[in-house]
Amino acid sequence: MLKKNSVLIITVLIFFSxxxxxxxxxxxxxxxxxxxxxxxxxxxDYLLAIEKAGEVLQSSYIDAExxxxxxxxxxxxxxxxxxMDVILRSVKAANLNVRNQQMYQTILxxxxxxxxxxxxxxxxxxxxxxxxQSRIASLGKDKVVMAFVKDTLRQKQFQxxxxxxxxxxKKTAALLSKNAKTLNGKKRKILENKTAVFYALQTxxxxxxKSEINLIKKEYPLLWxxxxxxxxEDISANFSGKIGVEKEVTLYYITRIITGxxxxxxxxxxxxxxxxxxxxxxxxxxxxxxxxxxNFSFLNKGAxxxxxxxxxxxxxxxxLYAPVVFTTMLHFIxxxxxxxxxxxxWQKTSRYNWLFLILxxxxxxxxxxxxxxxxxxxxxxxxxxxxxVFYIIKxxxxxxxxxxxxxxxxxxxxxxxxxxxxxxxxNIFGRVSLSHTLSLAAxxxxxxxxxxxxxLKIFIEIILLQIYRTRVQRGIVTIFDHKNxxxxxxxxxxxxxxxxxFVVTASYLNIWGSISDSMVSLLKYTVHIGSLSFxxxxxxxxxxxxxxxxxxxxxxxxxxxxxxxxxxxxxNKKQHSRLLIIRLVLLxxxxxxxxxxxxxxxxxxxxxxxxxxxxxxLGLQGIVSNFVSGVILIFGRAIQIGDIIEISSQQGRVKxxxxxxxxxxxxxxxxxxxxxxxxxxxxxxxWTYTDNLKQVEIxxxxxxxxxxxxINGIIRETISGMPMxxxxxxxxxYYNTLSKxxxxxxxxxxxxxxxxxxxxxxxKQALFKAFGxxxxxxxx
Numbered sequence: 001m002l003k004k005n006s007v008l009i010i011t012v013l014i015f016f017s018x019x020x021x022x023x024x025x026x027x028x029x030x031x032x033x034x035x036x037x038x039x040x041x042x043x044x045d046y047l048l049a050i051e052k053a054g055e056v057l058q059s060s061y062i063d064a065e066x067x068x069x070x071x072x073x074x075x076x077x078x079x080x081x082x083x084m085d086v087i088l089r090s091v092k093a094a095n096l097n098v099r100n101q102q103m104y105q106t107i108l109x110x111x112x113x114x115x116x117x118x119x120x121x122x123x124x125x126x127x128x129x130x131x132x133q134s135r136i137a138s139l140g141k142d143k144v145v146m147a148f149v150k151d152t153l154r155q156k157q158f159q160x161x162x163x164x165x166x167x168x169x170k171k172t173a174a175l176l177s178k179n180a181k182t183l184n185g186k187k188r189k190i191l192e193n194k195t196a197v198f199y200a201l202q203t204x205x206x207x208x209x210k211s212e213i214n215l216i217k218k219e220y221p222l223l224w225x226x227x228x229x230x231x232x233e234d235i236s237a238n239f240s241g242k243i244g245v246e247k248e249v250t251l252y253y254i255t256r257i258i259t260g261x262x263x264x265x266x267x268x269x270x271x272x273x274x275x276x277x278x279x280x281x282x283x284x285x286x287x288x289x290x291x292x293x294x295n296f297s298f299l300n301k302g303a304x305x306x307x308x309x310x311x312x313x314x315x316x317x318x319x320l321y322a323p324v325v326f327t328t329m330l331h332f333i334x335x336x337x338x339x340x341x342x343x344x345x346w347q348k349t350s351r352y353n354w355l356f357l358i359l360x361x362x363x364x365x366x367x368x369x370x371x372x373x374x375x376x377x378x379x380x381x382x383x384x385x386x387x388x389v390f391y392i393i394k395x396x397x398x399x400x401x402x403x404x405x406x407x408x409x410x411x412x413x414x415x416x417x418x419x420x421x422x423x424x425x426x427n428i429f430g431r432v433s434l435s436h437t438l439s440l441a442a443x444x445x446x447x448x449x450x451x452x453x454x455x456l457k458i459f460i461e462i463i464l465l466q467i468y469r470t471r472v473q474r475g476i477v478t479i480f481d482h483k484n485x486x487x488x489x490x491x492x493x494x495x496x497x498x499x500x501x502f503v504v505t506a507s508y509l510n511i512w513g514s515i516s517d518s519m520v521s522l523l524k525y526t527v528h529i530g531s532l533s534f535x536x537x538x539x540x541x542x543x544x545x546x547x548x549x550x551x552x553x554x555x556x557x558x559x560x561x562x563x564x565x566x567x568x569x570x571x572n573k574k575q576h577s578r579l580l581i582i583r584l585v586l587l588x589x590x591x592x593x594x595x596x597x598x599x600x601x602x603x604x605x606x607x608x609x610x611x612x613x614x615x616x617x618l619g620l621q622g623i624v625s626n627f628v629s630g631v632i633l634i635f636g637r638a639i640q641i642g643d644i645i646e647i648s649s650q651q652g653r654v655k656x657x658x659x660x661x662x663x664x665x666x667x668x669x670x671x672x673x674x675x676x677x678x679x680x681x682x683x684x685x686x687w688t689y690t691d692n693l694k695q696v697e698i699x700x701x702x703x704x705x706x707x708x709x710x711i712n713g714i715i716r717e718t719i720s721g722m723p724m725x726x727x728x729x730x731x732x733x734y735y736n737t738l739s740k741x742x743x744x745x746x747x748x749x750x751x752x753x754x755x756x757x758x759x760x761x762x763x764k765q766a767l768f769k770a771f772g773x774x775x776x777x778x779x780x
Contacts, residue, residue: 050161053139054168060132061172064179073121077186080114084193086252091200098510099324100249104204106321112197119190126183129176136172220430223378243370246325253323261315268311275303275462278469287472294468294482298341299461306458309337313455317500320507328365335361335447338454353395360388361443368436378427385420385439392416412449416442441508448504452497459493460486492551542594549590553583580634580657629676630659639679639686644753646685647674687753693726694753696760699736700767702743704776708735715747718770724759726750
């Protein structure tokens with residue numbers, strides 16, 4: 001590009017210099033070879049041509065300047081060049097640690113993609129510069145300009161404009177030349193980095209293959225063939241060398257992910273603020289102690305440590321291919337944080353068991369990372385594994401062991417024993433690397449069961465805290481059926497935690513990469529059935545998104561403080577209506593996203609919809625009618641959850657509504673399931689459409705010497721002292737019969753429809769007592 005640019009500069013400079021050369025020639029006679037076009041071209045045409053050339057040069061200069069995006073990419077190229085120096089030096093000095101080599105491979109592959117993108121951008125900038133040069137070169141092909149070159153008289157006339165034009169051209173040409181040098185330099189740097197990445201990837205892949213071979217073949221002699229002389233090497237120098245390499249690798253990796261760590265920290269801070277505000281609100285309301293009745297174990301002691309545990313696990317899962325020192329430190333901090341969570345709640349035996357697991361993890365990690373392989377090291381490692389197996393077997397035999405009583409923990413204990421026994425055997429027969437890997441993975445598998453059970457408990461407590469805080473805001477401080485709710489929520493979370501346990505354990509076994517690649521290949525496998533083709537991943541994604549949509553719509557109410565058995569008098573009907581709409585949106589959106597994410601062709605979807613249309617016409621009218629009626633009821637809000645309705649001589653409280661049916665709790669405890677189409681097509685009496693009040697009547701007979709005025713006074717005094725009677729609406733008193741000593745009285749008053757029977761009973765008792773105190777016989 002530089003060569004091409006130089007030629008263009010020389011050509012155009014000669015082109016413009018011809019103007020001045022023509023002006024310096026003596027003589028007044030015009031040139032004889034001026035064409036007809038020259039004779040016909042006017043001064044105005046020449047002026048327009050000069051202005052056009054000036055505009056082209058000006059716009060070319062503006063377009064030739066690099067944008068902010070270009071300078072950012074140039075800066076990124078320089079940063080990549082510096083990163084390459086660090087990563088290549090680390091690759092050259094690193095040992096054959098499989099986890100670190102996997103990390104190098106991941107980083108190098110990312111750098112390769114990054115360099116490809118940088119190369120594409122530089123090529124694009126190169127094309128822009130070439131197009132600008134072509135635009136300038138096109139000026140020499142203009143007929144008016146060519147005529148102007150030969151017309152010396154006109155050149156003298158526009159000498160000032162030509163000088164300005166030449167100045168603008170030199171400025172633009174200098175910028176193009178400078179840009180060409182910059183782009184060529186960036187190209188050279190990218191090419192060098194690509195070559196370095198290529199050879200570094202080859203080195204890392206060879207090391208990984210060598211590590212895999214070493215895991216299978218015998219790396220060291222049989223234990224009984226190793227003498228004590230093997231320990232004579234400079235262990236201190238080897239130890240310090242390994243620390244130096246691991247330190248450099250870890251610091252480099254942290255600088256790469258510092259932005260991600262910052263984002264994770266902000267996310268955890270927001271969660272902490274959210275939980276802290278909820279706990280602060282409950283404490284201010286005097287309900288914080290009620291969390292123990294909800295079986296809280298962690299959040300009632302504060303939100304900092306639970307949020308720290310959650311954040312550490314997120315960082316661990318997002319950095320499976322991080323350097324070993326980095327992941328080991330994260331796991332160690334996680335285990336220590338869990339120890340703080342369990343302070344004061346674990347028994348002495350459980351606390352000792354947990355401390356033993358932390359110590360075992362620490363010692364195994366330290367030996368695996370920094371201690372060179374020797375006869376002494378192999379013997380110590382065998383003793384550690386044998387002691388751990390003996391200790392775990394002893395603890396598993398204790399039936400009431402608090403830490404080991406979890407069913408899944410006991411299964412993991414058996415896995416731990418198998419891994420440790422296999423580690424001892426492999427160590428004896430010289431497969432030391434595989435022995436270390438199995439031993440460390442066994443310890444991680446065992447500790448992760450406790451860590452994930454804690455994580456599961458934290459998730460459940462966060463949901464229960466949100467529910468209880470919302471209920472307290474509504475004035476409901478009673479404890480709800482949290483155990484049944486927790487059991488319902490555990491199922492999806494248990495599936496997730498088991499998957500997380502498998503991922504972390506497999507990553508410590510250094511097999512997660514192979515497993516994930518195999519899973520991706522399997523999910524991308526295309527199946528052809530006739531003209532229809534799909535992948536297994538798209539099918540699984542389709543059903544997974546539908547399952548998630550149903551799961552979200554099922555448990556969405558919990559985040560608003562609503563539970564399934566809610567029957568409070570002051571139920572928030574508007575909130576229930578919003579929840580129904582949210583559930584409808586979640587289901588509809590979930591199905592649409594499932595169809596789009598699965599990659600099902602829309603023409604196939606139209607065929608399915610057409611088939612459904614035929615099915616509706618043949619026999620699904622009732623289902624569609626109920627579905628449409630459900631949507632109308634949800635948005636129309638004629639009936640809402642918590643309403644007392646009466647339909648076809650059946651009365652009850654609306655318990656739940658979905659898109660097909662509505663459930664009603666009858667006063668006798670039975671549940672009536674009514675299709676939404678029936679609700680919409682019949683007359684419905686809604687006792688609570690406007691408010692929750694109902695007018696009730698009590699009739700009774702009085703005998704005694706009294707007057708209607710005294711009777712009215714006693715009744716009003718008694719009614720005013722009843723807190724469950726609505727006092728804003730006056731009590732009405734009617735007399736059915738009147739005689740000298742006998743009165744038939746009917747009173748009407750308002751109370752909550754949810755407590756009608758209770759209010760009537762208490763009011764009768766209060767009236768009986770009040771008239772008795774005045775020596776008036778009453779028969780109710």
